[in-house]
Amino acid sequence: MSPEPSPPRTRTVRGPRPKRGATDRTLIAVQELQDAPLAPLTTFRLGGPATRLVTATTDDEVIAAVRAADDAGTPLLIVGGGSNLVIGDKGFDGTALRVATRGFRLDGTGLELAAGEVWTDAVARTVEAGLAGIECLAGIPGSAGATPIQNVGAYGQEVSATITEVVAYDRRTGETVTLSNAECDFSYRHSRFKREPDRHVVLRVRFGLEDADGLSAPIKYAETARVLGVAPGDRQELATVRRAVLALRAGKGMVLDPEDHDTWSAGSFFTNPILDAGEYAAFVDRVHARLGAETVPPAYPAGDGRTKTSAAWLIDRAGFTKGYGAGPARISTKHTLALTNRGEATTEDLLALAREVVAGVREAFGITLVNEPVTVGVSLQDG
Known part of the structure; x- marks a missing residue:
């Protein structure tokens, strides 16, 4: 169980540099939490705490917080809606800046x-x-x-x-x-x-x-x-x-619903592969060898003689069907392109599943899937 974060406090930092001719920078107060949980700020609901969490509600506050971290040489993580973040279980050793501006x-x-x-x-x-x-x-x-x-x-x-x-x-x-x-x-x-x-x-x-x-x-x-x-x-x-x-x-489980674990995800976890002519020809050969000569994989023009195919199709045809997985991280029951937290997962559970899918698709079709969400403190190549 994660320790309780410290109570929020207000810290004063210097604002953006003044216009030419001015000599001072405005002091700006920003809200700050120490040892702050990041999991609630992500749609996966995964990840450890940040050393410091700063919430900025104006552009000047954003700039001031960024400059303060840069001036101190502190690692900085920008957090918006948290729908594209996979944060490691150890969290983030630095300043997480939550951008809460409105306009x-x-x-x-x-x-x-x-x-x-x-x-x-x-x-x-x-x-x-x-x-x-x-x-x-x-x-x-x-x-x-x-x-x-x-x-x-x-x-x-x-x-x-x-x-x-x-x-x-x-x-x-x-x-x-x-x-x-x-x-x-x-x-x-x-x-x-x-x-x-x-x-x-x-x-x-x-x-x-x-x-x-x-x-x-x-x-x-x-x-x-x-x-x-x-x-x-x-x-x-x-x-x-x-x-x-x-x-x-x-x-497809792609609209957030706190009661539906199929939406505890980052949406599409992998991007659709884009292949040059040689790669696409080799891919088609693999498809025919595995699924039969009559099988036609999805193919869409991607410019410059390249072809885009479907990551969801690859995952499904490699044997990772909807609902795949026996642990707390599984493929969505509604869409094969979404990896989900069933409620008790860790980030490492999620990454273990992602690596299994990547390895299986590579073995079946010779294509290496690339994760779409940004990873923080971890990567698919670890482990």
Whole structure:
């Protein structure tokens, strides 16, 4: 049983550097906890404590807390909605900064979100406002500030298609910067922020949405089109699309529910593999040898002659079906791509299952799956 955290205390740190010509920095008070549990801040509900947990509710507080940690040479972990974190059982020896900023601003079709805004709530509000572009991203847990880092996507939409700018604190230069879409260097579940994980702290995300008279963006995902009864490329009423996506996600355990252990996960635990022509040909040969020449694996164009296949399909065909596992960490009973905490798991239980799946898929199909959530203090290569 984890020890009780110390009572919260207020610590004063220096705020952002003043504008040119000024000589002082404002003192900012931030709430701080010692030996603070991190598991309740993650959707897995896993992980040990942080040496220190700081909660920031304004951009200035975020910057001040980051600068204080950097100036002291203290390791820093940024925590938003906790939906993409796998934290080791030993916890985090450093400062965990919980970004709890709020801010939702619409200006015509332009949307600005503070990093701490709850993503799924923000999507709902854009649908209510009649703006299209992120309606198929309904139900995704986490905070707005995490979306550009992972280039979050689902059901035919990715945030990179609508993000216009990201405002971030650059830890290397000590300045607040505004990065254009191109400067974010987005790719499939990747971005500049993920390639340089210790450089930028996202403060605000700006989007350019579409006013299509209450209709959605063109439906791209075949499953969504089928459920809606439309053809790919058609539009549908925004609220109808959002409801359909939420129903699809709920059916796969991908909408948070504290009573449903299938949702005690990070959503999709592995990214869909992208293969070059040679890798794809070798993969098809393995599929035919294992499952028969008539078997056609999922294949989607990924640009530059590459092909994307389905991680969920690979996991299932390698023998890891829904509900697989006998311990406290198991594959979801609703979707093979989600690894779940059944209530009493440790992070090591989860990683043992993940490693078993990776090894099994590699042996069956010659493909090494890559974890989508960020690991803290552990990795799939350990153990």
